[in-house]
Amino acid sequence: MNLWLVMVGMGVVTYGIRLSFFVFVHHSSLPALARDALRYVTPAVLTAIIVPAVLYVDGAGEFDPWVTNARVPAALLAVAVAALTKNVWATIAVGMCALWLLEWLN
Amino acid sequence: MPLRLADMPPTRSSEFSAGIRAQLPLLLGVTPFGLAYGAYAVESGLSPGFSQAMSVVVFGGASQFVGARQMASEVPGIIIVLTALLVNSRHMLYSASLAPYVDGLQARWRWLLAYLLTDEAYAPAIVRYQQPDVSVNKHWFLLGSAVALWVDWQVTTAIGVFAGAAVPASWALDFALPLTFIAIVVPSIKDRPGLAAAIVAGTVAAFGFRWPYGLNVLVPALLGLAVAMAIAVRMPRAVSAADATEAA
Numbered sequence: 001m002n003l004w005l006v007m008v009g010m011g012v013v014t015y016g017i018r019l020s021f022f023v024f025v026h027h028s029s030l031p032a033l034a035r036d037a038l039r040y041v042t043p044a045v046l047t048a049i050i051v052p053a054v055l056y057v058d059g060a061g062e063f064d065p066w067v068t069n070a071r072v073p074a075a076l077l078a079v080a081v082a083a084l085t086k087n088v089w090a091t092i093a094v095g096m097c098a099l100w101l102l103e104w105l106n
Numbered sequence: 107m108p109l110r111l112a113d114m115p116p117t118r119s120s121e122f123s124a125g126i127r128a129q130l131p132l133l134l135g136v137t138p139f140g141l142a143y144g145a146y147a148v149e150s151g152l153s154p155g156f157s158q159a160m161s162v163v164v165f166g167g168a169s170q171f172v173g174a175r176q177m178a179s180e181v182p183g184i185i186i187v188l189t190a191l192l193v194n195s196r197h198m199l200y201s202a203s204l205a206p207y208v209d210g211l212q213a214r215w216r217w218l219l220a221y222l223l224t225d226e227a228y229a230p231a232i233v234r235y236q237q238p239d240v241s242v243n244k245h246w247f248l249l250g251s252a253v254a255l256w257v258d259w260q261v262t263t264a265i266g267v268f269a270g271a272a273v274p275a276s277w278a279l280d281f282a283l284p285l286t287f288i289a290i291v292v293p294s295i296k297d298r299p300g301l302a303a304a305i306v307a308g309t310v311a312a313f314g315f316r317w318p319y320g321l322n323v324l325v326p327a328l329l330g331l332a333v334a335m336a337i338a339v340r341m342p343r344a345v346s347a348a349d350a351t352e353a354a
Binding site for chain 1: 128131134152156159160163164165166169173177183186187188190191194195196197198199200201202203204205206208209213216217219220221223225229232233275276278280281282283284285286287288289290291292293294295299300301303304305306307308309310311312315322323326327328330331332334335338339
């Protein structure tokens with residue numbers, strides 16, 4: 001099949017997903033329970049993205065959920081900073097510096 | 107996240123620029139990802155123009171990597187399209203989550219914002235939408251956040267295509283993305299269902315990382331939401347933020 005056609009197909013289905021509740025389906029047609037659940041999309045989806053990026057060495061290598069993986073303590077420190085400061089830049093600064101320091105020490 | 111004084115209603119341009127500023131930390135992590143995509147796509151044998159066009163037409167990082175790999179391995183087109191559908195299906199949760207806030211917008215706004223709706227655009231925008239002030243211009247914040255990401259993704263794709271991945275892996279800049287998400291998720295957890303959603307989704311994702319077709323995010327997220335609701339229905343009913351918005 002023509003690759004351009006395939007790529008446009010990828011774009012159409014992706015756009016369709018993003019349009020779903022903006023244009024095609026009204027959110028009021030969802031059951032009440034599902035609408036309530038949407039309040040928790042941020043902790044559910046983003047945590048599912050965060051955790052593997054921390055527990056796998058360099059974000060994609062071997063599974064290492066222990067302190068031998070510098071991303072683990074760096075991320076725990078970042079969680080503490082985020083809880084205390086609620087500041088994005090402070091969280092990134094502390095997390096990145098901790099990661100660089102730990103990798104430099106290794 | 108920007109805090110605002112109640113006596114200064116935010117204008118369109120102040121919301122737009124606040125959205126851009128909120129996107130900047132995410133761009134630290136997105137930039138090496140965009141460079142890597144551009145380099146990977148041409149290494150896989152796709153033409154520079156095609157690789158760039160995919161960033162415009164699909165505009166979804168993980169699905170573009172998977173798509174480029176499948177095209178290089180001559181996977182049947184229908185499978186490639188279905189894979190993109192699955193990999194990007196989590197965006198339906200973002201669409202549903204933001205839908206109540208974009209309800210009153212003209213259709214052309216909703217079509218535009220939907221095209222730009224990604225993980226990185228969603229994360230700061232939902233924080234902004236959930237702030238209690240009654241700004242009528244919050245969609246400009248989402249637009250600013252999303253446009254900043256879009257521009258970065260196109261530019262880094264182009265650099266990756268023509269110059270290769272330019273950020274040394276040892277800088278570990280990709281780690282800035284989970285760090286930014288941590289800074290957004292931690293303050294977003296305000297009750298037990300929210301905490302449960304994070305713990306369940308995180309635990310399942312830890313073990314499901316190698317699951318294909320985006321199931322490594324979708325399945326943990328849906329399980330997290332299910333457990334959150336199982337706990338929420340057992341709690342005494344309080345007036346939720348969603349109810350308050352609906353009543354307004």
